[in-house]
Amino acid sequence: MKKKTDFLDVAVQPDGRVPKLTGLNFRIPPAEGGSIEGRLFRRMLKEMDGPPLHFVLLWSGEEIPPLNIPPVARVTIRDRVTLLKLIINPDLHFGNAYGVGDIEVEGDLVQCLEAIYRGVARMSGNAYTKRLSRRLNKKRPNTAAQARDNIHHHYDIGNEFYKLWLDERMVYTCAYFSTPSVTLEEAQTAKMDHVCRKLWLKPGETVVEAGCGWGSLALHMARHYGVKVKAFNISHQQVLYARERAKAEGLDSKVEYVEDDYRNISGQFDALVSVGMLEHVGKEHYQELGDVIHRCLKPSGRGLIHSIGRSKACPMNAWVEKRIFPGAYPPTLREMMDVFEPWEFAVLDVENLRLHYAKTLEHWLARFERVSERVAEMYDRRFVREWRLYLAGSQAAFTVGDLQLFQVLFSGPANNAIPWTRAHLYQGQGE
């Protein structure tokens, strides 16, 4: 029903524009497959192995139901230009058009996007894939200055916005669900413990955090593991918020938040942790990150990098990269090795938490929907639609396996003071 309301939103204009009602005369679909663009579109759908979606071309009234399977959603495309753009670059234009209401989805948005992603995956070897691989080689500098702009774009939207739908401690990375039914709060706590246990933290040790969000992990480590933390972040809003929390919780002598780039980390630490930053580093800077880690980690030190990744190299979805996360890139494990190999860091443990991120996003999306009216008041309806699409699209991408979530634990080449097994991660959880 909710999605039905969304559809009606188009009529009442999400962004104040007058809806284009040209051709809104629901005709019987033509027997010979309809218009030229309709035929092109059907060919594209055929290449996608026929996703379970029912398309409606609003200007002509043409209806394109799925073949032999029930649809999971009804997708209305408002005008000819939108359809043509979609055929030319679905990766970018689906999001653009959805944002402004030129595409409407009735039914389950997540399932709709899963169907599209699965379909696109089947189109390998065609023009789309070739274009993607060209884009793959596009240089994204992510210099310190550009990185600051990119991070500002997303993370400085406003703490008030994120407070509306994140968990109470504002953890904006993949949670860890011991079972799918635990709450988001429990799962975020479990994730922090999982990370701390992997890092084998001992009281009195020092930890440096690269990219600390609103500071929750640093506080958790200091409070529950007795370590001192120096946490770096280039998001001004996040650092201000984190410092206030540390003070309020009496942990400001244990946790120092530094508003600076990871490249400027100095000092030597027992552990390094970076949860959800590597996506923003850019692969041409991985070796530089490795140099920083080598410089700041003691010979007995352990490090953990938690990052969205891929099973095969492919750029971030063009629309997400443009509208949501400029400069972002989810690496493959192969690409991540640029961080570790030059200094012969030994990879000790890689865990793929893909399904955990799908579940985290399911929670975020549900919470977001509950406050969407409030968000629309703070920003506008387009903002709501774009964030809905981003959250739903991310959930879909993790669900179908387009995105992975890797936690990589590593240590220096000659560190033999590492845990003998991983059993300590599961103490009390084994039965």
Added chain:
Amino acid sequence: MKKKTDFLDVAVQPDGRVPKLTGLNFRIPPAEGGSIEGRLFRRMLKEMDGPPLHFVLLWSGEEIPPLNIPPVARVTIRDRVTLLKLIINPDLHFGNAYGVGDIEVEGDLVQCLEAIYRGVARMSGNAYTKRLSRRLNKKRPNTAAQARDNIHHHYDIGNEFYKLWLDERMVYTCAYFSTPSVTLEEAQTAKMDHVCRKLWLKPGETVVEAGCGWGSLALHMARHYGVKVKAFNISHQQVLYARERAKAEGLDSKVEYVEDDYRNISGQFDALVSVGMLEHVGKEHYQELGDVIHRCLKPSGRGLIHSIGRSKACPMNAWVEKRIFPGAYPPTLREMMDVFEPWEFAVLDVENLRLHYAKTLEHWLARFERVSERVAEMYDRRFVREWRLYLAGSQAAFTVGDLQLFQVLFSGPANNAIPWTRAHLYQGQGE
């Protein structure tokens, strides 16, 4: 004391040659650093940051003690030619010379080799490293025919030989020690269970094994996890032995041993397992292996590859490759991705069991020493010395971090029927 006896073996001639006693007049070391080759050797030791070894040049009586640290071993080099060869290519000639008794080690052989490996690691950027990287690009075809010869060289030495010092089930791969103190037998059983749990085996499922050794894992899976196994191996001796065991244990209807190359695997299976084969595949064949896995794994299938690896690309020790394991190559995780990426297999879990292999080799070496007289009777003293060096050198390489042991669990890109966490691996072991 054992090692002392080894040293005396030189005098009584390990290979029947008359020992060269030229210069066996223990002179006071010359004040100015001695002979030219002695000075060259001292420079090499300096580049190695001065390993804790006491060298004796037997022909001149020159003694080269370590600087400011007590030695872990006394290394006697018999003649000038041996020393010069050692300076030119220590990687190859240490083993050659040790095998025939031209180098003798008194003290702990494993610690001696650890010191050498650590020293060589510090020589990065010099001529040795450059030569290594040239060798790295050397092509090793490992065609089906060549692979058969290579495998025959090592695994067909004779089942009787391996029976003397492996555990009772003849498991010739890294064991899994829940604690360092468990027995080798317990650790090999634990390893098989660890692998089966990772693969999430369910009764009635089918498993294909690529490279099955003497067949113990296949039997273990069939007996304890209720699966049917088709196990491939190109070692004739191993396959004969494995078939006999399956029959004797009444499991021949559950486990089929096929004497054939992994490239000829056919059929579709719920799981694929390969423990200790990838080292023999050769990195130019990884994609081919990936194609085989893609062909034979069901969409819901899981796979596990267990292999010796590296943190940085580097060829197998030249002597080991020549005398022990022709065609072998331990890959980096980056290189292993050639198996997975082309078909977008999702890496679910990587565990590094480096210290477990060091411990396994410690057991093997101790067992081998207990039967070394028997082995000398079956083969000769050179064979004993080479195998001692190979086992000790491998233990040292895992201990110092020159070698890693990766267990990589993976699945098809869209498989969501994977375990939610890894807690099931540690049931009953968490406390």
